[in-house]
Amino acid sequence: MFKFLKEKLKSFRKKVEEIEKKEEVKHIEELKEEKKEVKEVKLEEPKIKKEEKVDSLEKKPKIGFKEKVSALILKREVIIDEGKLDEILPELEMILLESDVAFEVVEEISSLLKERLVGRRKKIGEKLADIVIEELKIILKDILDRNKFDFDEYINNVIKNKKPVNIIFVGVNGTGKTTTIAKLAKRLMDRGYSVVLAAGDTFRAGAIEQLEEHANRLGVKLIKHKPGADPAAVIYDALMHAESKGIDFVLSDTAGRMHTKKNLIDQLEKIKRVTEPDFTIFVDESIAGNDAVERARMFNDAVGIDGTILTKLDADPKGGTAISISYVTNKPILFFGVGQGYDDLVKFDSDWLLDRIFGQ
Ligand SMILES: Nc1nc2c(ncn2[C@@H]2O[C@H](COP(=O)(O)OP(=O)(O)OP(=O)(O)O)[C@@H](O)[C@H]2O)c(=O)[nH]1
Ligand SMILES: [Mg+2]
Numbered sequence: 001m002f003k004f005l006k007e008k009l010k011s012f013r014k015k016v017e018e019i020e021k022k023e024e025v026k027h028i029e030e031l032k033e034e035k036k037e038v039k040e041v042k043l044e045e046p047k048i049k050k051e052e053k054v055d056s057l058e059k060k061p062k063i064g065f066k067e068k069v070s071a072l073i074l075k076r077e078v079i080i081d082e083g084k085l086d087e088i089l090p091e092l093e094m095i096l097l098e099s100d101v102a103f104e105v106v107e108e109i110s111s112l113l114k115e116r117l118v119g120r121r122k123k124i125g126e127k128l129a130d131i132v133i134e135e136l137k138i139i140l141k142d143i144l145d146r147n148k149f150d151f152d153e154y155i156n157n158v159i160k161n162k163k164p165v166n167i168i169f170v171g172v173n174g175t176g177k178t179t180t181i182a183k184l185a186k187r188l189m190d191r192g193y194s195v196v197l198a199a200g201d202t203f204r205a206g207a208i209e210q211l212e213e214h215a216n217r218l219g220v221k222l223i224k225h226k227p228g229a230d231p232a233a234v235i236y237d238a239l240m241h242a243e244s245k246g247i248d249f250v251l252s253d254t255a256g257r258m259h260t261k262k263n264l265i266d267q268l269e270k271i272k273r274v275t276e277p278d279f280t281i282f283v284d285e286s287i288a289g290n291d292a293v294e295r296a297r298m299f300n301d302a303v304g305i306d307g308t309i310l311t312k313l314d315a316d317p318k319g320g321t322a323i324s325i326s327y328v329t330n331k332p333i334l335f336f337g338v339g340q341g342y343d344d345l346v347k348f349d350s351d352w353l354l355d356r357i358f359g360q
Contacts, residue, residue: 001316002316008098015088016088016127078121092136100321102320113135141350143326158278164249164250165249167277168252168281172295177283178211187345193248196242197250197251198235198238199253200234200255200271201231202228202230203255221247223238269302280303281309282296283311284308286311287315290324307331308325310322310335310336310337334347
C-alpha cells in the first residue's frame with residue numbers, strides 16, 4: 001500500500017538533508033572566516049597590562065577552535081525563511097501531484113506549509129526534513145478530518161427513528177460497488193442488524209447474478225426483477241419487503257454504466273425521487289486517482305452523495321485519492337476497501353491512513 005508515495009517521501013527527505021548538509025559546511029566556512037578576521041583585528045589591538053591579562057585568563061577557560069565552532073552550531077538557531085521553503089516545496093508539490101493528490105489539495109497543503117513554517121526557529125542539528133514532514137502530517141490529518149463522520153454512530157441513531165433505513169450505492173462500473181454492498185451487509189449483520197439487498201443494477205444482466213451470489217453466501221434476502229427493469233421499482237419493492245418483515249436496512253445496488261451519462265444520472269435521480277434514500281454512498285476505487293476524485297465531484301453535483309467508500313486501497317501505490325476525495329466533495333470517507341474478502345473493509349480513520357503513508 002502506498003509504496004510509490006513512501007519511496008518518493010523518502011527521497012524528498014534525503015534531498016532536503018543534502019541541501020542542509022551543504023549549508024552547514026558553508027556555515028562552518030563562514031565561521032572560520034569570522035575567526036580569521038577576529039584574529040587579524042586582535043593583532044592590531046593595543047597591548048594590555050600583564051596583570052589584566054593573567055586575570056582574564058583565569059576567568060575564561062581555554063576553548064579550542066573546533067569546540068567553539070560546534071558550540072556555536074549547537075547554540076545557534078536558524079529561522080526558516082520563505083526562500084528556504086521555495087527551494088524545497090516545489091519538489092514536495094510534485095511528489096504529491098504524482099501521487100494523485102488533487103491539484104487544489106496540493107495548493108492548500110503547500111500554502112498551509114508555508115504559512116506555518118515561515119519564521120519557525122530551527123536549531124542547527126535539527127533536520128528541516130523532519131520539521132516539514134511532521135507539519136505535512138498535521139496538515140493532512142487536518143484535511144482528512146474536516147468532514148469526519150462516524151458511520152456506526154449514524155447507523156445506531158438512525159435506526160432508532162426509522163425502519164427500514166434505505167441506503168443506495170452509486171458510482172461507475174467496475175469500482176467495487178457490488179462487493180462493497182456485500183461487505184457492508186456483513187458488517188451490519190455482525191452488529192446484529194438485519195439486511196435485505198436490492199438488485200438495482202438492472203442494466204447489466206450479470207450484475208443481478210453477482211449480487212445474488214453474495215446474498216446467498218451471506219444468507220440475506222435479495223429482491224430482484226428482470227434485467228432491464230426499472231431499478232426504482234426494484235428498490236421500492238425491497239423497501240416494502242423490509243417493512244413487512246421488520247428488516248433494518250435495505251442496501252441497493254445501482255448501475256454504474258448506461259448508454260449515456262445522462263441516462264445514468266436520470267435513472268439515479270428517479271431512484272432518489274421514488275425511494276427517498278436515507279443515505280447515498282458513492283463508491284470508487286482508490287487506484288483511479290484524479291478520475292475517481294472527478295467522478296465523486298460529478299456524482300455529488302448531479303445526484304448528491306452523503307459519503308464515499310474508497311475501494312482497492314490495498315492495490316494503490318499512491319494514496320492521493322484517499323487524501324483528496326473528501327476535501328473535494330466536502331463529504332466524509334466512510335470506509336476503505338482493502339481486499340476482496342468480506343471483512344476487508346476498514347472504517348475511516350485518519351491516523352490509520354497516515355500510519356500507512358508515513359509509517360515503516
Ligand atoms: N483488491 C481489491 N479488490 C476489490 C476491492 N473491492 C472490490 N474489488 C474487486 O474489484 C472487482 C470489481 O468489483 P465489483 O464489486 O464487481 O464492482 P462493481 O462496481 O459492482 O462493478 P460492475 O458491477 O461491473 O459495474 C472485483 O473483482 C472485486 O473483487 C478492494 O477493496 N480491493
Ligand atoms: Mg456491480
